Amino acid sequence: MTRRPVIAVLEGGRPVRGLERVAGLADVRVTGANGLARALDGADVLYLWDYFSGALPAAWHAAGSLRWLHVAAAGVDKLLFPGLVASDVVVTNAHGVFDQPMAEYVLGAMLHAAKGFGPLRDAQREARWAWREGRNIAGSRALVVGTGSIGRATARLLRAVGVRVEGAGRTAREHDDDFGRVHATTDLAAVVGAFDYVILVAPLTPATENLVSAEVVAALKPTAVLINAGRGRLVDEGALVTRLSAGTLAGAVLDTFAVEPLPQDSPLWSLPSVLVTPHMASNADSWLDDLAAQFERNLLLWLDGRPLPGVVDKALGYVPSAG
Numbered sequence: 001m002t003r004r005p006v007i008a009v010l011e012g013g014r015p016v017r018g019l020e021r022v023a024g025l026a027d028v029r030v031t032g033a034n035g036l037a038r039a040l041d042g043a044d045v046l047y048l049w050d051y052f053s054g055a056l057p058a059a060w061h062a063a064g065s066l067r068w069l070h071v072a073a074a075g076v077d078k079l080l081f082p083g084l085v086a087s088d089v090v091v092t093n094a095h096g097v098f099d100q101p102m103a104e105y106v107l108g109a110m111l112h113a114a115k116g117f118g119p120l121r122d123a124q125r126e127a128r129w130a131w132r133e134g135r136n137i138a139g140s141r142a143l144v145v146g147t148g149s150i151g152r153a154t155a156r157l158l159r160a161v162g163v164r165v166e167g168a169g170r171t172a173r174e175h176d177d178d179f180g181r182v183h184a185t186t187d188l189a190a191v192v193g194a195f196d197y198v199i200l201v202a203p204l205t206p207a208t209e210n211l212v213s214a215e216v217v218a219a220l221k222p223t224a225v226l227i228n229a230g231r232g233r234l235v236d237e238g239a240l241v242t243r244l245s246a247g248t249l250a251g252a253v254l255d256t257f258a259v260e261p262l263p264q265d266s267p268l269w270s271l272p273s274v275l276v277t278p279h280m281a282s283n284a285d286s287w288l289d290d291l292a293a294q295f296e297r298n299l300l301l302w303l304d305g306r307p308l309p310g311v312v313d314k315a316l317g318y319v320p321s322a323g
Contacts, residue, residue, distance in 0.1 A: 026044075073093060146168075146230060148201075220249055254274060
């Protein structure tokens with residue numbers, strides 16, 4: 001490249017990390033949503049630090065020279081509008097950055113449900129000594145729905161504490177290094193009844209929307225706990241609320257919802273068997289620095305003309321893997 005590349009950076013609510021080093025390699029234009037079209041004019045790279053922004057489609061007319069787009073997030077469902085999908089622009093995501101934090105969130109969610117930490121906290125607020133019997137997670141059965149890198153990190157961590165893990169992905173197979181057995185997601189209604197924990201870490205795509213349908217929700221055994229750290233629209237939320245309200249499902253730990261922030265009138269806020277967390281399963285004290293370091297590594301590869309990791313298949317809607 002005979003000139004310095006131009007990188008447009010869409011900032012959001014959090015300060016963008018690591019741009020001092022990037023500025024030594026390229027001309028950097030930091031902008032908010034209102035200035036995105038101007039920043040994209042002549043830019044080679046777009047760095048979406050504000051990964052929840054919906055500003056790109058309206059500014060896409062100015063992206064004629066864009067060659068690579070990197071989003072500082074794992075999920076790209078809010079990003080893949082038709083113009084981008086049809087273009088030659090390479091899209092990468094934060095593949096790998098969130099694997100460990102999300103695996104730890106899932107383990108914590110299981111412990112919360114198994115040990116009854118929610119009711120115990122409620123009793124503490126009332127200064128009430130409320131002895132209860134917890135459940136072991138060692139020996140329990142967990143189905144991890146989503147067999148990409150996050151699902152695999154989750155499976156490895158759960159196996160380390162004695163959980164019997166299986167997976168659910170696009171293709172069924174009998175012998176998988178991390179999951180042992182992988183079920184086809186099309187068979188969820190037939191298989192979920194065998195598991196104590198059903199854990200959702202799949203991306204949201206047209207193929208996975210409403211994956212946990214009313215039929216699948218009905219097939220969960222009464223003692224099961226549903227953990228959703230993927231996307232809210234993976235689940236028929238109404239069917240889940242109905243079962244939880246009826247007391248025919250042990251509980252749920254939910255980090256993502258069909259509408260976010262979760263509306264104040266949602267019954268999920270007050271159901272005693274539900275823990276609501278504000279879409280933070282992927283967060284950890286190191287995540288912003290990890291995202292900055294990942295973009296810098298990828299930029300060095302891109303400048304050298306080398307293959308980029310974490311390339312999103314824009315037709316599928318995620319980074320392809322064994323799952």
